[in-house]
Amino acid sequence: MLTIYSVPVAAYCAKIRIMLDHKSIPFEQLPPPGGYGSDEYRAIVPSGNLPAMIHDGFMLSDSEAIAEYLEDAFPSIPMMPDTPKLRAKAREFSRSHDTRLEPAVRAMYPYVDFKTRDPDAVRNGGALVSKQLSSLGLLLSQNPLDTGTLWSCDCGFAVTFAWIKAFESAIDLPVTWPDIVVDYDMRLQSFRVVREELAAYQPAMDAYLEKAKPR
Incomplete structure (x- = not known):
């Protein structure tokens, strides 16, 4: 088990x-x-x-x-490519999420609470998130991986994109989305498992964001 x-x-x-x-x-x-x-x-x-x-x-x-x-x-349904160079590229994508984009988004959590929100910090945070999305766009423009497959390196991005969009609404996070990243987000949501996880995850996000509302 x-x-x-x-x-x-x-x-x-x-x-x-x-x-x-x-x-x-x-x-x-x-x-x-x-x-x-x-x-x-x-x-x-x-x-x-x-x-x-x-x-x-x-x-x-x-x-x-x-x-x-x-x-x-559990190799029967592979989520990594089958050549050393493509596997390295998949790891590059995954590391770019874990060490660049997600930490920039996570830095916004302290500013969710309406009572202690710092508008300047939110603006600066939005600029950093936008910078990381721009860098991701450059990676995607040279992406050698099969775009019809859900890779392990995609899974973190699907969740982090959901948080960025939630922060845009909840704390007015100013974010610029490159078109290629918007297309990537839509492609990830074309996979059933991504849609189902995000739907199941939404209540936890909503509960966390309750404190973003004026009280």
């Missing part, structure tokens, strides 16, 4: 669920015992990170490590 430790609003957990569903891997999902970062949870997952995975007694944390393990352990 494969178990994923998760909390409803965690974006990287949603990323892994997309991959699990696309690969048709049965799994159960549990909250971290004692809560995120608790001593009880750290006794199982020393890093305290989410998501974490236990598969037949094997524990692994960090979403990218889990994604690569799933690809190796």
